[in-house]
Amino acid sequence: MKAKDIMIPFQDYLKPENTLREAVNLLKGAVRGEAKVGVMGLPVLDDKGKLVGMLSMTDILRAVHPSYMDMMNLGDFTWDGMLESFAKQARDKKVKELMTRTVITVHEDDPLMECVDRILKNRVRRMPVLDKAGRVVGMVYLRDIFFAITKAMLEEK
Amino acid sequence: MTQEIAGTSGEIVMGPTFWIATLIFILAYTLIIYEKIHKTIIAIFGAALLIVLGIVTQEEAFNSLELGIDWNVIFLLVSMMVIINIMKPTGCFEYLAIKSAKIAKGEPFMIMAIFSTVTAVVSAFLDNVTTVLLIAPVTLLICQALELDVVPFLITEALASNIGGTATLIGDPPNIMIGSKAQLGFMPFVYHLTPVIIVVLIVYIISIKFIFGRKMVVKEELRRRVMAMKEKEAIKDPPLLKKSLIVLAVTITGFVIHGMLDLQPATIALFGAGLLLLVSGIKEPHHILAEAEWSSLFFFMGLFIIIGAVVKVGLIKWMSIKVLELTHGNLFGTSMIVMWFSAFASAFIDNIPYVATMNPLIIDMAKQLWPNLSGIDLLHHPDLMPMWWSLALGACLGGNGTAIGASANVIVVGMAEKMGKPISFKKFMLYGMPLMIESVIICMIYVWLRYYVLMV
Numbered sequence: 001m002k003a004k005d006i007m008i009p010f011q012d013y014l015k016p017e018n019t020l021r022e023a024v025n026l027l028k029g030a031v032r033g034e035a036k037v038g039v040m041g042l043p044v045l046d047d048k049g050k051l052v053g054m055l056s057m058t059d060i061l062r063a064v065h066p067s068y069m070d071m072m073n074l075g076d077f078t079w080d081g082m083l084e085s086f087a088k089q090a091r092d093k094k095v096k097e098l099m100t101r102t103v104i105t106v107h108e109d110d111p112l113m114e115c116v117d118r119i120l121k122n123r124v125r126r127m128p129v130l131d132k133a134g135r136v137v138g139m140v141y142l143r144d145i146f147f148a149i150t151k152a153m154l155e156e157k
Numbered sequence: 158m159t160q161e162i163a164g165t166s167g168e169i170v171m172g173p174t175f176w177i178a179t180l181i182f183i184l185a186y187t188l189i190i191y192e193k194i195h196k197t198i199i200a201i202f203g204a205a206l207l208i209v210l211g212i213v214t215q216e217e218a219f220n221s222l223e224l225g226i227d228w229n230v231i232f233l234l235v236s237m238m239v240i241i242n243i244m245k246p247t248g249c250f251e252y253l254a255i256k257s258a259k260i261a262k263g264e265p266f267m268i269m270a271i272f273s274t275v276t277a278v279v280s281a282f283l284d285n286v287t288t289v290l291l292i293a294p295v296t297l298l299i300c301q302a303l304e305l306d307v308v309p310f311l312i313t314e315a316l317a318s319n320i321g322g323t324a325t326l327i328g329d330p331p332n333i334m335i336g337s338k339a340q341l342g343f344m345p346f347v348y349h350l351t352p353v354i355i356v357v358l359i360v361y362i363i364s365i366k367f368i369f370g371r372k373m374v375v376k377e378e379l380r381r382r383v384m385a386m387k388e389k390e391a392i393k394d395p396p397l398l399k400k401s402l403i404v405l406a407v408t409i410t411g412f413v414i415h416g417m418l419d420l421q422p423a424t425i426a427l428f429g430a431g432l433l434l435l436v437s438g439i440k441e442p443h444h445i446l447a448e449a450e451w452s453s454l455f456f457f458m459g460l461f462i463i464i465g466a467v468v469k470v471g472l473i474k475w476m477s478i479k480v481l482e483l484t485h486g487n488l489f490g491t492s493m494i495v496m497w498f499s500a501f502a503s504a505f506i507d508n509i510p511y512v513a514t515m516n517p518l519i520i521d522m523a524k525q526l527w528p529n530l531s532g533i534d535l536l537h538h539p540d541l542m543p544m545w546w547s548l549a550l551g552a553c554l555g556g557n558g559t560a561i562g563a564s565a566n567v568i569v570v571g572m573a574e575k576m577g578k579p580i581s582f583k584k585f586m587l588y589g590m591p592l593m594i595e596s597v598i599i600c601m602i603y604v605w606l607r608y609y610v611l612m613v
Contacts, residue, residue, distance in 0.1 A: 066301070067575045068294035072251055076390040077298060079382045 003115055004108040006148055007129045007138030008032055014044045014055055016096035020063060023055055023095050032141075043128045043136055044099050051128055051136050053099030063090045063098050105130050108137055112148055115140055169471035178212045178470040185463055190506055197452045200459025207466040217465060224465035226458045229337040229423040230330070234284070234457070236426035237327065238449040240405065241287055243433050247398040251391035253279075254295035259388065263380035265305055265373035269313055270362050272296055276314045277321025277358050281328045281351075282409065285318040285565040292318075293572055302382040308578050309369040311569040312588050316557045318565045320361060320596065323553035324354040326422060327412065330457075331512040331552040336422065338516040339536050339545050343412040343422055349546050353603040357554070357596045364592060397437055404433040460513050468517045477521035486526065488540050489609050492547040493601060495519075499551025500597045504558025504590070512552050519544050543608040550600040557593040560585035 012030040014023050023042075030039040041056030064086040069075070104122045106115050108129050118127060119142060129138040169175070185203040189196045208218050217224045244250075257275050261267035272292060280288040292314055300307040322329035326336045326346040336346065392398060408429030411418070415425050434442055467473055484491040495515070502511050523530075523541050530538060556563030560570050560582050566589070573580045607613055 066297065068297040068572065071290065071294040073246075073248055073391065073393065074251065074294065074298050077251075077255060077295075077302075077386045079302060079385070082301075 001112050001148060002108065003106045003110045003112070003129050003140050004138065006112070006144045007108070007140050008144070010043075010128075010136050010138045012039070012042055013136070014042050014095050014099075016044055016046060016052060016094065016099070018095045019091065020060065020093050020095065020098065021091040024060065027055075027057070039126075039139075041126050043103070043139070044095055045136065049135065051103055051105070051130070051134075053096070053101045054103050054124075054126075054128070055095055055099045056125075059098045059100060063093060103128060106140060107131075112145060115145055119145065169475050171471075174212055175470040175472065177210060178207065178466045179472050181207060181212075182463055182467045182472065186510060189510060195452075196507070197456040197459065200456045200463065202459075204459040204462035207462060213462065213466045213469055217469070218462045221465065224469050226461045227334065227337050229421055230333050230457055230461075231454055232423040233327065233333050233337075233426045234330065235449050235454060236423070236430035237284065238287075239430040239445060240401070240408065240426075240433055241283060242445045242448045243397070243437050243439070244401040244405070245291070246393060247395075247401060248391040248393040249398050249401070250291040251295060252388050254292055254299075255386050255388035255391060258295075258299045258383050259386065263303060263375060263383040265303065265375055266366060266370040268299060268303075269310055269365060269369065269373075272310065273313050273317035273362060273365065274358070276317040277324075277354075280318040280321035281324040281354075283328075285322040285329060285563065286568055288318050288321075289315060289565040289568050293569060297572065297576065299383060303375045303379050305373060305375065306578070307576055308573055308580055308584075309365075309373075311573050312580065312585060313365050313369070315563070315565045315569040316589060316592055317358070317361065319553060319556045319563050320354060320358055323357075323550060324351045327426075329553045331508050332549050333422075334509070334512050334516060335545055335549050338520065340533060341537075341545065342416045344416060346549075347413075349542075350549060353550070353600055356603070357599050360595065360599060361592060364595065368588065400436050401433060404429055404436065407432065457509070460510055464513045464517060467514075468521075473514070473517045474521045474524075477518045477525060480518070481522055481525055488544070489605070491522075492543045492604060492608075495544055496547035496551035496597065496601060496604065499548055500555030500593065501558070503552045503555030504562040504593065508552045508556055508563070512548065515548055515552070519548065543604050546608075547600075547604055550604070551597065554593060554596045554600065557589045557596070558586065559589060562589070562593075 012026060014026060018026075027040070027042060028038045029036055030042060031037075032039050041054055041059075043051055044053040044055055046052050064083060066086065104118050104124050105128050106118060108131050115127065119125070125142040127140050128136045129140055131137045181203055185199050188194055188199045204218065207213050208215055213224060219225055253275065254272070257271045258268050261271045276288055276292050279292070283291075293311060296310050296314060297307050300310055319329070323332070324346075326332050326341070326343045332346060332350075335341065336343075408425060411420075411425035411428065412422055415422055434445070439445060464473075480491065480494075484494060499508075499511065499515065502508075519541070520536065522544075523535050523538060526540075527535060527538055535541075556566065560566050560580065566585065570580050570585065
């Protein structure tokens with residue numbers, strides 16, 4: 001199987017100028033497969049439809065986590081309500097400020113092993129799938145690759 | 158106090174070697190000031206170029222005490238970095254800061270005063286940047302818990318770290334460099350600098366009370382957030398903390414008595430680092446060693462070679478003669494000029510290359526003044542001693558003048574920017590410059606009173 005056989009066709013995306021508030025709303029209501037179940041990350045496309053980044057839930061977690069907490073072990077000293085007030089402060093930030101700019105992608109004709117290789121080496125959970133022209137045509141999710149693996153393992157001879 | 162100036166500039170040969178070395182020196186310093194290329198890259202390339210051109214030999218650059226890399230400085234710095242890198246994950250610094258905030262009962266100015274004092278005291282033993290990197294994150298957390306503006310806290314801590322760092326031999330790199338070149342140990346710095354720094358710190362705390370103290374108020378419910386923090390939870394590795402504190406105590410005791418043991422401070426620090434590595438039970442020292450500030454260490458090494466070259470060709474000697482001509486050999490005048498010039502120079506340029514240049518310059522000046530003396534008699538001539546202290550006080554405290562004057566300042570400005578509270582160059586200077594001038598005035602009175610009036 002190839003990437004295009006398991007990918008979810010491309011539908012929702014973010015723009016660099018979107019605010020985080022708009023972004024989380026879109027993530028929450030994004031379509032995956034048949035249902036509007038929400039997704040944990042979306043590609044960011046510019047006006048010309050070019051892929052410029054990915055915004056995942058980890059990026060949003062990072063947006064509300066103050067940078068000084070990365071410098072020392074301060075988790076024990078946080079307070080109830082801290083997260084909520086940081087989330088409110090962060091909601092007007094732009095997607096372009098927080099997105100991951102180096103996007104790990106696969107080509108639609110790449111074999112699934114290549115997808116697994118990229119996922120493991122880059123620690124991502126989802127990757128945009130590009131066609132020959134470099135346009136985003138879908139998304140490959142860790143879960144769908146896992147289903148492909150289980151299918152292969154459970155298949156009778 | 159006016160001395161006869163012996164020796165003439167006639168001995169300096171201003172040939173091609175002189176001019177090439179001078180040109181490379183000026184070019185390197187200019188590039189360091191402009192910061193377009195990283196200073197470490199300039200120092201390494203400049204040093205290598207000087208060896209390639211044969212202005213200094215490799216032997217001189219690597220092994221000469223007078224012209225080469227000052228391994229005292231390198232080993233002292235790297236050893237202290239190793240000790241701190243082992244101590245950091247134990248959580249002792251988080252504990253110290255949270256405890257301080259609770260002692261202050263969440264009262265804003267008390268927090269500012271205690272944090273500044275803690276920063277100054279810790280800075281006297283650790284590198285200033287390290288101290289600020291350990292205290293500032295907790296400060297930011299406390300300020301956000303209390304919904305206070307972080308900027309005054311960050312500025313006052315950076316300034317306090319530069320003040321505290323001035324107090325001891327190991328507190329700030331300029332002192333380490335002066336201590337090594339002038340062969341002054343840990344205790345002379347304590348005798349001569351710590352008393353005035355205590356006064357400077359007290360006056361500083363009173364000053365920040367007037368500048369910031371009156372504007373800060375905190376609601377009772379927010380104060381409860383701080384009082385609810387359990388500082389004991391910060392301690393992640395009690396056995397390692399215990400070992401680290403014992404080794405640190407051994408090391409500091411070693412610094413105090415290194416003169417009696419006839420050992421250099423670098424040896425004491427290296428022993429401390431080696432001992433802590435041994436007892437900490439660390440199996441693979443790679444990450445502890447890799448986390449040392451190699452970029453700064455290579456900057457020092459390159460710089461020492463560049464300075465060695467201009468000492469060798471006679472540029473520094475020429476400069477020292479000019480300084481003495483300017484001051485007519487008046488030593489009190491010279492030390493005051495050294496102090497104030499150092500302060501303003503350090504406010505705008507890195508005090509490390511500055512002190513690296515001033516050290517040989519002062520030694521050359523001494524050679525002009527007392528041509529019959531050499532070695533320790535020359536370096537520790539009673540009339541020369543105030544010069545070393547003036548250099549140390551001026552160069553260390555001068556860093557407080559501007560946002561770029563000291564690495565600790567650069568760090569807090571960067572942190573404030575990340576918090577969305579940028580501190581402009583002007584804003585920092587508005588607080589830093591008057592406080593710097595205030596501290597140098599205190600030091601000036603101290604040097605005058607202690608070495609020229611009371612003569613103790």
